[in-house]
Amino acid sequence: MHKTLDVITIGEAMAMFVATETGELSTVEHFIKRVAGAELNVATGLARLGLNVGWVSRVGNDSFGHFVLDSLKKEGIDAEGVTLDGRFPTGFQLKSKVENGTDPIVEYFRKGSAASHLSVDDYHAAYFSSARHLHLSGVAAALSASSYDLLDHAASAMKAQGKTISFDPNLRPVLWKSEAEMIEKLNRLAFQADWVLPGVKEGMILTGESTPEGIADFYLNRGVKAVVLKTGADGAWFKTADGEQGAVAAVRVDNVVDTVGAGDGFAVGVISALLEGKPLSQAVTRGNKIGSLAIQVQGDSEGLPTRAQLND
Numbered sequence: 001m002h003k004t005l006d007v008i009t010i011g012e013a014m015a016m017f018v019a020t021e022t023g024e025l026s027t028v029e030h031f032i033k034r035v036a037g038a039e040l041n042v043a044t045g046l047a048r049l050g051l052n053v054g055w056v057s058r059v060g061n062d063s064f065g066h067f068v069l070d071s072l073k074k075e076g077i078d079a080e081g082v083t084l085d086g087r088f089p090t091g092f093q094l095k096s097k098v099e100n101g102t103d104p105i106v107e108y109f110r111k112g113s114a115a116s117h118l119s120v121d122d123y124h125a126a127y128f129s130s131a132r133h134l135h136l137s138g139v140a141a142a143l144s145a146s147s148y149d150l151l152d153h154a155a156s157a158m159k160a161q162g163k164t165i166s167f168d169p170n171l172r173p174v175l176w177k178s179e180a181e182m183i184e185k186l187n188r189l190a191f192q193a194d195w196v197l198p199g200v201k202e203g204m205i206l207t208g209e210s211t212p213e214g215i216a217d218f219y220l221n222r223g224v225k226a227v228v229l230k231t232g233a234d235g236a237w238f239k240t241a242d243g244e245q246g247a248v249a250a251v252r253v254d255n256v257v258d259t260v261g262a263g264d265g266f267a268v269g270v271i272s273a274l275l276e277g278k279p280l281s282q283a284v285t286r287g288n289k290i291g292s293l294a295i296q297v298q299g300d301s302e303g304l305p306t307r308a309q310l311n312d
Contacts, residue, residue, distance in 0.1 A: 005078060005131035006051040006275060010122075010151060011039025011140040012115030013071075014059060014091040014108070015064040022035045022097050025105060034302075035071040036093060038139045038170050038264055044075050045268030045290065045304040051275065054131060056081035056122060064090035066116070079262055085114040119146035120153050133275060134165045135267070136193070138186050142175035143207040148185060155192040164275075167193035168267050169202045179205070194225045195274065197267055200237075203229055212237045213245070214221040228270055228284055230263060236284050251292035265292040265304055269300075286310075 016036035019028040029103050043055045057076050059065035068090060072079045091110030098104045110116070118140070128134070134154060140150045155165055167190050176182035183206055190196050190206070196219050198206065203215035216227040216239040228238040235250035270288030274280070290310070293303045 002311065003078070003130065004052065004197070005054045007046055007133045007135055007189070007271070008056060008081070008128055008131040008154075009039045009043050009052040009135040009137075010056045010118070010147075010154065011037050011137060012091065012110065012113065012118075012143055013037035013040045013055075013059065013068045014093050014110060014113075015067055015153065016093050016095055018263075019097040022099060025094050028096070030096070033067070035068055036095075038137050038168070039135070040068075040071075040166075041264035042135055042137070042267050042271070043077050045265060046272055047076050048304055048306045049268070049272045049310065050307050051272060052078065054127065056077040056118075056127075058083045058085045058088075058118055058122070059086075060088055060090040060114045061086040061089055062127070075180045081122070081124065081306045083122065085115075085117065088114040088117055088300050090114055091144050102246060113139045113143075115140075116144045116147060118150050120141065120149050121155050122150055124158070126144045128154060128158060129160075129161060130278060132163055133271070134163060135168075135271060136165065136188075136189055138170040138182075139172055139175075141186060141189060142172045142182070150188060152192075153183075155189055159192050161303070164195070164197040164228055165193040166197065166267070166271050168197045168263065169199075169206060171202050171205065190224065196227045197230070197270060198227075199263065200232070208273060218246075226280055228280070228287070230266055235288050236266070238280055238284050240280060244280065246281055248281065248288055251288050262291045268304060279300065283297055 014036050016034045020030045030237035043053045047053045059068050091113035094107045096105040136151050141151050169186050207215050207218040209215045212229045219227050220241050226240045235248050237247045239245035266287040269290040270283045271285045273283035
């Protein structure tokens with residue numbers, strides 16, 4: 001009997017070596033080892049807020065893979081859907097240190113990774129059915145054709161069961177064969193979601209629209225229930241299928257340390273609040289708050305708060 005989960009997400013985790021000194025990655029000598037991955041960041045943030053979260057993936061039977069599994073255990077994330085794959089390695093990445101609020105340089109070593117071999121075989125019906133919500137990201141969708149098929153299958157199956165679905169496009173153009181393929185496939189996933197969470201620039205690329213309302217209507221007209229657009233320094237803007245809309249101001253941050261993971265933190269806030277039954281405006285406010293916390297520390301998930309730290 002599977003335990004009941006609040007959320008399941010699917011993705012790739014990598015070992016991440018974060019530079020402890022500024023400068024070109026080629027000259028840096030000292031790094032701190034962390035775990036990274038967009039979907040795992042969301043799983044981590046939701047677990048810290050007290051939700052029961054399952055993360056589905058493949059990791060290599062190597063030191064990095066066991067490091068990822070240890071990280072899941074530490075965060076209280078259910079790993080029943082993770083396969084230890086002895087055929088392929090766990091990916092890793094190098095990340096530069098910045099002190100001026102700019103985006104760090106990240107170099108990936110993930111080609112042929114265990115997670116890129118995710119497929120529909122990793123969909124275990126009873127496990128997915130034990131969750132009430134599915135969160136998907138465009139990163140896992142871009143890993144491989146078979147990984148995309150898994151996400152598409154999971155979305156179709158969960159939607160048919162009446163479960164809610166959230167989707168963060170999280171564009172990674174370099175992982176796709178073409179922009180046209182990226183747009184077509186990510187929109188296919190987005191149309192199956194209840195809540196779509198793009199950045200405004202991502203929304204422009206995916207929809208061809210130039211305004212927040214145009215982007216939102218593109219998805220709302222295709223059955224999505226709510227669209228929440230991250231609008232950078234302005235905060236966020238949302239619109240629902242019922243016509244409710246509004247802007248939520250950003251939380252002022254005086255010292256931006258590391259911008260990576262801000263969008264994942266935003267997703268944590270929105271998803272957790274909506275699963276708690278809070279109004280969308282409150283959910284977006286929480287998303288902005290957690291996103292602001294994420295960018296004040298170095299690391300992809302180190303700034304994600306516990307329930308006590310959130311205090312909302």
